Amino acid sequence: MKSYKLSIIVVVISVLVSCNKDLNTELTYESYEFAGIDEDAGDWNPILLASGSDISVDAPAATNSAEYQAELSEVKSKIASMTPDQKKKVDFWTNNSVLRWNEIALGLIAKYNLIPGPNEDESYTLPDPSNPAGPPPFPFAHPPYASRALAYLSVAQFDGLIAAWHYKFEFNRPAPYLVDSEIPNTYVSNGLPSYPSEGAVLATTARKILTAMFPLEAEYLSKLEQEHLESLILAGENVPSDLEAGIKIGEEIATIALSRAANDGMKNAQAPKAVSDSLRAAAFERFGWQWENLESPVRPVGLTPLFGKVKMWNVPNVEATRPEIPPAPGSEIFQKDIKILEDYADNVTNERRRIANYWQDGLGTYTPPGHWNDIAGEYILKYKMNVIRTARTFAYMNMAIMDGGVSCWDAKYYYYYPRPIQMIKDFETIAGTPNFPSYTSGHSVFSAAAASVLTYIFPQEGEIFNEWAEEAAISRVYGGIHWTFDATVGTTQGRNVAEYTINAAKIDGADN
Template sequence: MRLAGIIDIPTLLVYSNVLFIDVPLKGFPEINSIAQNTSFMQRKSPILVAMLLLAAQLFAQVEPTAGNWKTWFIPSGQTYRLPAPPAYKDEIAQVLSLQQKLDAADRQQIMHWNAGAPGYHWQHLMGKLWMNDASYNGALANMLLNVAIYDATIVAWDTKYAHNRPRPFVADKRIKALILNPQSPSYPCEHSVAAGVATTIIAHFYPALADSVQRMAQRMMASRIAAGVVFPSDTRAGFELGKKIAEKEIKHTKDFTNKKVWDGKMPTQAGLWKGKYAVLPLAGLNKTVVLDSSSQFRPGPPPDFAKDMEELKKYKPSFSSIANAFHFASESVWEDLLEKKIFENNLHLNPPRAARIYAIAAVGIYDGFTACWDAKYTYWGTRPDQYDTTFQPVLIHTPPFPGYPSGHAAIGGVMGELYAYFFPAESAFFRQRAKDGAESRFQGGIHFRTDNEVGLELGRKVGAMIIQKVRADGADNLLMGQN
């Protein structure tokens, strides 16, 4: 058994080395069982009693104070607190009826939508959309999806613990919880909150998908009701809340994307990057979230790349270096790694904390990308195969935008710092992963080493500034063990 998905009860007892319970903790059979069967020395300890009571409380409730965490683009969670829910007596029959009619397809939908945190599936969809979006809105759409899900989740948690509505399987024993019991009040449904945000933002940026995401949301909400964990009114309230917050945050960020039109002019000086077209040349003019501006950490101009070119031409690719180059060039390395770590740390069972992590990471990608593109189109740094036209990169095709600094290195620098903050026990691994990603661009022959070193340093500065901001959001605590 784990406390808020982080600390397990037996470990707590080992640390205390004492155990005393005079009266069983009502409603917490797991703790009582441990207390009755433990072989630890038993003696009265007021400190341990307090610790066990805290453990019981944390196990029973997921982040009960998350409604007080600071939000990004709305004033606070309390600002949009929902009114009290209606009586659920009449809805019990609806839940029972759905459960009685379940077939194999319905059960598959329950398991599908229960996988991961509430925003998990929407993250995957947005990842496919924005990474193939050649417009200036792609990075904004990804950032806004994650930030709005987090902000709306904080509103939901404020509302949940203001009204404390029981889950259906608690309210009526005839209703079965067909998934792991969520340890938070029922109203509003957190999965529906995420769906309300996602459908609104995806429809706004990708209108051709509006009908499809609405149908996905309807299937998801039906699955939560059939699972016995929410009432129909919980899903309706959650969905409308998510829509409301998304609409407000779309409006809040309407001027984030630069509206200027590029004149198509490229520098003509020798030694600078040239191409038939340039990808997102004005992205560096976008408004940032945490940085004061995209140029706040702008590096100095690139050097002459003569020594870098000499090093690259002398480099002998190996099987492992080629594999590393193609791996970072073709996979969503940082997104996949984050999802893995969220699952490994059981944070998918903790919707506010998972949403917070996704939001911070998305802000890091957005600000890191904007800062990198500011530098790229300030200096128009050339690529190796343009500096020396006899050079053939391992990756064959070089990206259609300037090379200095490396975007992979810059985003890796941001992510390495943020992930080290999220999961401090593995900080060395994440920072090494950032170096591996930067090195992959040298190994692929599409960046000079200077591009990578400068990109990593830029990313680290962006990551450090974001961490400085989020440390004050109220979510850090002793249980998280932040560094």
């Protein structure tokens, strides 16, 4: 199986992209010629905005004006004094910085995907957004948190670029290197108008969204934003007024996105023990079973019991995608599943262990949602997507992944189904024991949702995406963490969730 690995180092970000689990090869990510520039993308339907013109941008100065000529002189002066370090940063950001900011987001998720440990008295202190330094530090970037952070980042960037495209092709101001032949162009020329700067939209949007999601990284993200903005000047792509217009769009769309985030219910997802206990009691009353946390010391509350109540992007309500009741413990189907899991545990082949480990995406990694963003990056590069098509791919995929997570967590805490380690005597896993109920499998739902959207975007690659989604699902069974029906039903659940997102994508105007 081939997969795409954008190298993730939070402090020193590598330009090289490592790839694939079976082949010792690397993909380099450099400036490239886009397959097209989508001149009509300013008319596409945004997600948060009503239209690309919702954010107003003033008309730019003409290229023959004294004001603009002064900007050109400033650009030439800065390029002439560029340092080797600045040149490295210019090369790093490239002409498709959606991928770079996605890579940075994945790095932050991996850095903060560390579960808070117990205190000396075996109590637990939860990360507190009002005191992000902690201890423990905020956030704990677990899979639900990661899916939400990636969704808000990519949706805001997509909408911001629609606004930028609207004005780019209304004003059609050429890039500096096209106006003045003395200005070199570092990146491959794609003929995009320079006002407003799409790079500035992305830099400011990302800085603002990611700072809200990872508040301890504010200084780091501000530094990256400034380096990105400076690189756009030094690459010959933009003049300062191009950046100013792009920054304005980025600030406004990020504010709109964060307003939605503030009211989507996530702040209540990590519910107190009384709420968690009430969910447990309700499930026992309905079904006669309940999941027990087998950690030592035991955490008083499972992971984000109310994530299933967070506002979804495209699914009307969680009941629309809630799966059927799982098999009752002791039933014939249940007993057959025990035999399957016992057989896997007694016959751990190298291939099964490899699959379980490859899709583990546990603590200290960019999580299953991040894994699928990584995979998407490979195909964005393979098909030479432009900036706005890249943002669209991430936006729809990450909305589906987040909606899948919400649907999955609703099922987890509605059914409160026990894990195999609780129900099979002397059973051991090879992949730990997650701190939340079993049914359905998060890996399965996240993966199937992502694979379905990627199949819509890249239909010729659908077979491999779906193969990987099914492998991600069975990996949790091989690891002993899930029942087979957690995986199979979760895969169906993820595909059902994704259909709502795909239906929205089909009418946004990009396929016309």
